[in-house]
Amino acid sequence: MPVVTPGRRPAYPPIGRLRASSLSGGKKSGFVSLNLTPMVDMFTILVIFLIQMFSSDTVTVTEDVQVPKAVSGAKLEEAGTLLVVNKDGQITVVNAVVPETELGAPTDVLMPGVSERLKKIREADEDLKKRLGTPRDMEKPYEGILIVQADVKADFKVVRRVLFSANDAGWAKIKFVTLPDSEKASSQLAAEKAAEE
Amino acid sequence: MGVSVEGGKGRGKSMGVDLNLVPFIDFLSCLLAFLMITAAWNQIAAIEIEQSISPPDPNAPPPEKEPLPPLTVHVRADGHWIARKATEGVNIPRVGESYDYARLEEVMRKDRETYPKGHPQEEESNMIVINTDDGVSYDEMMRVLDMSREIGYPKTLLAGGAPGTTVDGPPAAPAGGK
Numbered sequence: 001m002p003v004v005t006p007g008r009r010p011a012y013p014p015i016g017r018l019r020a021s022s023l024s025g026g027k028k029s030g031f032v033s034l035n036l037t038p039m040v041d042m043f044t045i046l047v048i049f050l051i052q053m054f055s056s057d058t059v060t061v062t063e064d065v066q067v068p069k070a071v072s073g074a075k076l077e078e079a080g081t082l083l084v085v086n087k088d089g090q091i092t093v094v095n096a097v098v099p100e101t102e103l104g105a106p107t108d109v110l111m112p113g114v115s116e117r118l119k120k121i122r123e124a125d126e127d128l129k130k131r132l133g134t135p136r137d138m139e140k141p142y143e144g145i146l147i148v149q150a151d152v153k154a155d156f157k158v159v160r161r162v163l164f165s166a167n168d169a170g171w172a173k174i175k176f177v178t179l180p181d182s183e184k185a186s187s188q189l190a191a192e193k194a195a196e197e
Numbered sequence: 198m199g200v201s202v203e204g205g206k207g208r209g210k211s212m213g214v215d216l217n218l219v220p221f222i223d224f225l226s227c228l229l230a231f232l233m234i235t236a237a238w239n240q241i242a243a244i245e246i247e248q249s250i251s252p253p254d255p256n257a258p259p260p261e262k263e264p265l266p267p268l269t270v271h272v273r274a275d276g277h278w279i280a281r282k283a284t285e286g287v288n289i290p291r292v293g294e295s296y297d298y299a300r301l302e303e304v305m306r307k308d309r310e311t312y313p314k315g316h317p318q319e320e321e322s323n324m325i326v327i328n329t330d331d332g333v334s335y336d337e338m339m340r341v342l343d344m345s346r347e348i349g350y351p352k353t354l355l356a357g358g359a360p361g362t363t364v365d366g367p368p369a370a371p372a373g374g375k
Contacts, residue, residue, distance in 0.1 A: 037220050043225040050232035059241060068339040072346035073242030085335075090246035147243065156329045160357055167248045174245035176339065
């Protein structure tokens with residue numbers, strides 16, 4: 001341990017001495033260079049992280065649709081055809097609103113406009129796969145995924161009619177978009193811990 | 198930040214080339230702000246159901262023994278009804294404005310205990326029918342679906358109709374998912 005003589009010391013070394021030090025070239029200069037490399041590094045990493053976050057989302061929640069919260073929902077990783085049902089019962093298939101005149105009577109089970117559109121999408125996909133040399137196995141149900149994003153306040157009757165129309169168009173796999181119910185999950189975790197104790 | 202390039206002459210003259218990082222930092226800041234504002238911070242999830250496309254084969258031989266009826270939850274405007282057999286139905290009326298989900302969960306868990314995974318009639322014991330009356334919101338159906346998946350019913354059949362047209366108990370023909 002070095003022995004130092006007690007006495008007053010300045011909190012900072014005098015600016016003049018710093019300027020005159022060998023680090024700044026040994027002469028008095030008013031130029032102070034900031035090392036920006038760590039900041040640029042941090043920015044780059046943040047940008048890469050955010051872009052990765054964007055690319056991992058196969059679907060984004062539509063602004064005016066409030067999707068339900070669920071504990072059992074699995075992360076949506078596969079891409080699919082998006083169908084949105086808003087709280088007023090308006091239906092959008094791949095960003096195109098289905099006119100009310102094509103939805104059939106409210107008492108009907110089938111929505112002709114929805115069924116027709118989904119059939120066209122399926123046929124176009126099957127045609128593309130055929131051209132690419134990987135035709136669909138006709139003995140198995142169609143593998144395309146219909147992602148249903150419905151508002152919590154929508155009447156389930158409308159969603160049920162959509163499901164029936166999708167079935168009519170040959171779509172077997174349906175996914176209901178949800179958001180994780182973190183509140184319920186954490187309360188369940190707390191209850192489990194309490195039960196263990 | 199500077200880059201020092203040694204001169205080619207023997208005098209060791211160095212040329213200090215200063216890279217102007219300011220526009221680059223400006224660009225990164227703008228990009229960062231844009232991405233942070235537009236980023237969807239909520240992790241989107243989904244509950245999957247699989248629909249049966251082909252209708253049941255009418256020529257299929259009848260099962261050797263009576264199949265176990267699936268668990269049916271009838272979501273009505275005034276509450277829930279739950280049972281495997283119509284004669285054993287449990288009515289769970291609304292508590293005030295909201296449905297009694299705690300009681301529904303209790304009955305559902307009891308059924309899962311009676312017919313656990315690995316039951317001889319596993320296909321039927323794993324299935325739940327959610328029968329929803331017209332006018333019931335999508336959220337109420339999703340809460341029942343979420344609860345059933347959480348408790349351990351991997352197969353769901355969605356059915357429904359106008360209030361009064363659907364009878365309590367397993368429906369005669371599937372009207373929705375598998």
